Amino acid sequence: MTESPSAQPFPLGDSAFYEEEHEEFREVAREFVVRKVEPHYASWDAEHMMPRSLWTDAGEAGLLGLAVPEEYGGMGLTDYRFRAVLDEELVRRGALGAALAFHLNDDWVLPHLLAHGTEEQKERWLPRILTGELVTSVAWTEPGAGSDLRGVRTRAVRDREDWVLTGQKTFIGNGISGDAALVLARTDGRTDRAGEDSFSLFLVHKADSPGYEVGRQLDKMGVKASDTAELFFEDVRVPGSNLVGTQGGGLRQIQQLLPQGRLAIAVAAAAVARAALEETVRYTRDRTAFGSRVLDFQHSRFEVADLVVEVEATEAYVRRAVHAFNAGALDVVGASKAKYWASERAKAVTDRCLQLHGGYGYILEYPVAQAYLASRLLTIFGGTSEILRETIGRAVAEG
Structure with a gap:
């Protein structure tokens, strides 16, 4: 017996995986993507840049910082199925670049702030991530190190209450459009092979940091709407209060x-x-x-x-x-x-x-x-x- 073509389902959701609350969230995500992303994404791709209004619109729709706890203005949605729903709706309409840009904020930077941020840092940064006012990037990769994070050469030297940061990063998503970068830097003061305790993480804000320079935008073969750039740090003074986690605990x-x-x-x-x-x-x-x-x-x-x-x-x-x-x-x-x-x-x-x-x-x-x-x-x-x-x-x- 031959099955009809309609017997092959392509469901928008999976009843065995998603529950009613996820499908309700899907409606919000779909409306946002259809209204705010899909009509404009081709032009963003051609321009190699997404507008900052995308972030504030996403924040207004409640699609950013899903895991941020309620005490900081978030919804505390730690169930990753909500993030999966948003990815599916963006990707179905060809907007993988937007999905990956949101990932950098929500899946690479935000977890560090939630797990290792001080109370002062959370109060200062989390509400702005929720609204799309603070867009972040992950500045770990370097030209000579690639996936080998122990090969990172960017250095941060203690100067009283501050740190002085010097180095170069590459392949940084949101590097141009972002407001701050979570930078991995060597803080042990040594020059030999780095150890497990050699590195620390800092959230470095572009606007407040003379010497923080954005290099050329890298012309990628795909996902062009998501900007990717080189970053340079030349004696950038970083407040000690911007150390995320413990000194030497970065890796x-x-x-x-x-x-x-x-x-x-x-x-x-x-x-x-x-x-x-x-x-x-x-x-x-x-x-x-x-x-x-x-x-x-x-x-x-x-x-x-x-x-x-x-x-x-x-x-x-x-x-x-x-x-x-x-x-x-x-x-x-x-x-x-x-x-x-x-x-x-x-x-x-x-x-x-x-x-x-x-x-x-x-x-x-x-x-x-x-x-x-x-x-x-x-x-x-x-x-x-x-x-x-x-x-x-x-x-x-x-x-």
Whole structure:
């Protein structure tokens, strides 16, 4: 018996994963994306920049800083399924750049402020993150270090109550549009190989920091709407009150909170793969060749069948990681597995979906072409697949 095409569901939500409150949040997120993002995203992509109004609009809609506790004006939504909903709605409308920009704020910087910020820091910064007045970036990567954070050469030297920061960072998302960067700097005063206690984290504000210079905007192959830049720090005086966490605790803090950042990329990658698949099924149902729909050719059906199973398996794996995170049980290895698998699958799925579009898949106005370019970032951002495989393999070797 042959099943009808309608038997293949593409649900906007998953009743086994999402609950009523998540679907209510989805309506808010969808309305925001349809009104404030989708009509303008192509022009932002062409301009290589999203307007600051995007952040204040998102703040007004209650979509920023979801985990900020109520005492600081937030909703305290620590259930990561809410973040997954927002990613899905942005990615479905081709706005992965906006999703990743929000990730930098909510999944890479905010967790450090919540876990290690002082009460004064939380009162000073969290309400402004909620409203979109404070946009942040993560300034860890350097030209000569890449994924090797122990190779970071940026230094901070104590000067009475302040620190004097000198160094260079690269590949910094929100580097131009952002107001402050969470900077990893060496604070042990040594010049030999860095140890676990060699680094600290500082939230450095651009407007208040002479010597904080934004370099050239880097011209990426995809997700162009999300600005990426080089940052330079030349004897920047940073107040001691901007040290996030403990002196010498920077690497441990990053390791502790890395699972959320990698989970965020896994969630986005699964959404990219799903969106590319949905678009490809629509295209192959409508497109005809040699008198038949493309999806009526056996090879196309087999290819789509493989993609459906691959995407659904990826979603199931990532959702298991989300449940583990919500339960406080997702460690670095588990998050690395989810990020490695989902990002590699997104890359492979978008490539095969582009092929099923034929020549139209190579035209940038088609969503699948944009998804193909965007997905290539996901195996690099937040830890390359090679680094993740090393992390996973070392854990296996150590038993």
